Amino acid sequence: xxxxxxxxxxxxxxxxxxxxxxxxxxxxxxxxxxxxxxxxxxxxxxxxxxxxxxxxxxxxxxxxxxxxxxxxxxxxxxxxxxxxxxxxxxxxxxxxxxxxxxxxxxxxxxxxxxxxxxxxxxxxxxxxxxxxxxxxxxxxxxxxxxxxxxxxxxxxxxxxxxxxxxxxxxxxxxxxxxxxxxxxxxxxxxxxxxxxxxxxxxxxxxxxxxxxxxxxxxxxxxx
Numbered sequence: 001x002x003x004x005x006x007x008x009x010x011x012x013x014x015x016x017x018x019x020x021x022x023x024x025x026x027x028x029x030x031x032x033x034x035x036x037x038x039x040x041x042x043x044x045x046x047x048x049x050x051x052x053x054x055x056x057x058x059x060x061x062x063x064x065x066x067x068x069x070x071x072x073x074x075x076x077x078x079x080x081x082x083x084x085x086x087x088x089x090x091x092x093x094x095x096x097x098x099x100x101x102x103x104x105x106x107x108x109x110x111x112x113x114x115x116x117x118x119x120x121x122x123x124x125x126x127x128x129x130x131x132x133x134x135x136x137x138x139x140x141x142x143x144x145x146x147x148x149x150x151x152x153x154x155x156x157x158x159x160x161x162x163x164x165x166x167x168x169x170x171x172x173x174x175x176x177x178x179x180x181x182x183x184x185x186x187x188x189x190x191x192x193x194x195x196x197x198x199x200x201x202x203x204x205x206x207x208x209x210x211x212x213x214x215x216x217x218x219x220x221x222x223x
Contacts, residue, residue, distance in 0.1 A: 002057045004012040023028050030211055031140040031154050032133055035169075036175035039129035047074040050198040052081070059188045072202065077115065079123065092212040099212040110223045124181055124193075128156060128169060135159060146170045146179040 029037075035207040047070040069083035083089035086104035093099075095113065100111040132138065137154040144153040151170040158166070163185075170180040182192040213218050 031138040031152075034083070034140075034152055034171055034176075035129065035132045035138055035154060035156075038171055038178060039125070039132065040174045042125050042129060045200050047202060048072065048198060048200045049202040049205075050195040052196075053194045055192045055194075057190045057192075060152050072205055072209055073123070074205055074210065080209050090212065092210060094212065098139070099214075101212065101214070101218075106217050107215070110220045112220055114222075124178065128167060129178075130155070143173070144170060148192060149179055150174070151157070152181050167176050 006125045050071060052069060052071050054067045056063075058064070067083050067089065068085045069081065069089075071081040077093065077095045079091070079093040080137075081091040086102070086180070088101075089104045089105075090101050091099070096115055098113040098115060100113075102109075123155060125137045128136075136158060139155040139157065141153040141155050144151050150173040152168050152173060154171065156169065158164070164183050165186045166184045168182040168184070171177065172179050177198060178195070180192065180194045182190060185192050
């Protein structure tokens with residue numbers, strides 16, 4: 001099967017810090033406690049940047065897509081995911097709108113969503129780390145390795161109907177850092193986002209990082 005490198009929206013918000021004794025021993029804490037420890041650390045993080053690799057598998061279409069780049073987030077409501085491959089593709093959340101622009105697919109089309117309807121799916125912290133006990137059954141699957149880091153692999157099964165069937169997250173064993181997220185749709189589509197070089201204290205991010213102006217002549221489609 002031929003693989004094509006194409007952008008796919010996603011986003012994320014992550015946390016990191018040194019953890020106390022016992023963090024690396026999964027048997028000493030419950031899966032939910034692992035998740036809550038990561039969530040607690042993230043609460044003090046105001047912004048972050050990370051390099052990402054995003055892979056999408058769509059079995060129904062026999063298609064696989066991979067994209068790479070850098071993402072940054074500034075709480076409470078700004079996010080940008082800028083692709084280096086395919087170069088120029090991006091997702092920008094400017095605090096009011098969610099902008100999707102994929103010139104690798106169609107340089108004359110821009111998609112725009114209101115934050116109220118389209119912003120939540122671009123914040124992994126809000127989706128997976130905010131009040132997880134009420135939203136998910138959390139299952140400890142195994143230890144695993146992601147980008148050379150030993151991790152705990154947890155499966156999150158929504159307690160109520162969701163846009164996806166389940167999610168799998170990988171939390172660093174040495175510190176509560178989210179290293180990878182996999183989202184499994186009911187259709188069989190699987191989206192995996194892997195993070196490297198997470199920086200929780202980046203140089204002050206400029207407003208330009210979270211600003212997008214549609215190129216001249218592009219059609220803006222609001223949804």
